[in-house]
Amino acid sequence: MELVRMEGIVKRFGSITADDHVDFDLMSGEIHALLGENGAGKTTLMRILAGEISPDEGKILIRGREVGMLNPKKAMDLGVGIVHQHFMLVEGFTVAENLILALEESLVGSLREVSSRIVEVSRAYGMNLNPNAVVADLSMGERQKVELLKVLCRDSEILILDEPTTVLTPDERRNLFSTLLRMKERGKGVVLITHRLEEIFQVADRVTVLRRGRVVDTRFVDEVSPSELAVMMIGRDLPRVVRPDPPSSNGVVLKVENLSSGRLRNVSLEVRRGEILGLAGISGNGQKELVESIVGLRKVSKGKIYLEGVDVTNMTPRRLYDMGVAYIPEDRVGEGIVPDMSIAENLALKFYRRMGSLLLDRRGIVEMASRLMESFDIKPKSPLLPAGNLSGGNVQRMVCARELSTEPKLLIAHNPTRGLDIAATSQVREMIVEQSKKGTAIFFVSEDLDELMNLSHRLAVMSSGEIVGVLNPREYDPERIGKMMAS
């Protein structure tokens, strides 16, 4: 049965046409993947289906019936559930409280019911979640699960998942996929937005490729190849980015010594000039604490951090920045940008200080920003647009542009390619590799093991707040690393 049919959908934002006469349909019992570059209009199309954005043209049929003007409530009643790319959780609330908000349960008396529902559903779908945990304490992976739960608890028939796997560990991803397959057997329809081609081949039945707001084609997954999809998406196939030759000089840039605080237990590590040190681990095992301690966002109680031999333990982010530390945070929307400020202003968040005196050099900022937008290929090329309107990939390019433009000595990158399309991913990797060739020491924290093994000169593995081993490329073996991560 046809669950959804969207015909001739057009959506414009000012001069940008996000979706340009898009046709899309979803059958019951199918997983339909939506693929396309950052900014191709995938999220916009699905937000239209979820009633969050009204289209300028086109019509929507759900179960064969035309629905007219949608709003979120109406879409929800029609069985459309959406899990957003960026989390929409109240950080100070517990998991159960967030669920209550989403499910519109009355507050009184339902907390216990919701808690047991959470336990039940999350167990059925293989996600381990404590209903009483406060969201602010959860890792990105765990937060994504809360978002999934919101929709799963509502029993939606039409499930939209906007890049749900970007924050999941390989295990969690497998679990999610078996959940999706189970839903499919029950006759539900799933739209899966993803940038990972291998996922499409793992679970999807059909795939629709969008490019600059237009449908390139809709194909059965059995009948296409990965490189065909890449060509459909960006017009060419992509080279693989690999680590550069190991650096010759070996001055130590970052040195962490016996760091213990919060979840961290006796962490020691070193990154040298021009070296890429990877950090592998399942999300929530102390990576965030480690990174935040190094960049000065978290007080360290025990242990020392040195930058080129200088003790920088517990220095403010500003001093660290002045000493040449750059940081690409994991939660780029929550921590990397000020959504209400323009792209130019966001790019200037660091360098504005070096320009002019007391006054803000506004012209200088826009000029510099335009240059950065050009060289880092940030689209659309309008420096005065609020940064909150950028697509995920462009937000990340903007953060990279800001951080790398300062010629840092040390770059700390936390999940920098998460949620990026294949072109952007390879661009960001390229930028990082280029930066390391210039002699910058790079501490590369990621949950994508393939990426880590391809890029790192050495790979540290973290588990329960401890570094359980540091491997050389000869020793890279997914099986072995997987075991170390779970130890």
Next chain:
Amino acid sequence: MRLERSKRRNGVLTRLIFSFLAVLVASMIYMLQGVDPLDVFSALISAFTTKVGFSELLVRMIPLLLISSGLALCFRMKFWNIGAEGQYIVGAMAAFLAVESTRQPIVALLSAFAAGAVLAVPPALMKSRLGVNEVLSTLMIYYVVYWVFQYLIHGPWKAREKVGEVSYGGFAHTSIIPAELGTVPGTRISPVMLFLALSSAVLIYFVMERTKLGFEIKAFGGNPKAAEISGMSYFRTAALTMMISGGLAGLAGAGDLLAIQHRLIPEFPCGYGFTGIITAWLGGTSPLGLIAANMFFGGLLVGGEEMMIVYSLPFGAINVFNGLILMFVAAGEFLTRYRAR
């Protein structure tokens, strides 16, 4: 149900509409006190149409505009300074001391600015170092200042001398200050203060749009985490913002002492610091918005006082207006900014 911020922002119009609704409701409340609502309106309108009314409106607009300009800056940073009343009082006290000892109004104004600025820093420090909520700290400092002020004018600063036949011994107030700011003949408007007040509205616009401080304020107001990660210092930004805000409030206190009251009395702090919260919120950081909001509230105060005298309404009656307007505008803001889903 979920609330989502909508992008629509036709602020000024909705605020005006909701202010008007508040006036309607307020007049209904006055009606219960036996006042004809039409009289309420004519009293209000007279503040704008008669010469005396309008000059008194400006007298009240001056301190309000100074205070709310500073507050608007704080609010852009989402630093909720509600202690402007205390900064206003401390400004007046500093001006009093300065003019007593130097007889120079200029010195008095400068000391008032400095005193207000200094008083405003601790909340910024407490918030950035200890995480103390600024609403609590600013309010608490206000109370301390208020009672110190009352103690001083009932005790050490109380006037003892005789002026002609009248002895001041009985009532609590200070002696008349030995110098003053000039006023426009026939009114109580001080041209110097009017100029300073209007400049303050322009100044904060300039700060927001053209200075690095404004850039930092915007960043912290928009996403404190991102601002901090970028190396901006919360303490520095908050402290500077508060110093401007406190300084301007101090200036307002000095102006009222030097140009209008000429001595300190127990009723000197009359709530401008709190009314300024509302006007700052209504006006935002736009100079015209601030001037309009403060003229409107200046008019309300004048009209309200007239009603109090004519109908012998209780002293708090005028606050009904302030409260209602704040409530209505807040509700209006909420309804237009957020959509329930």
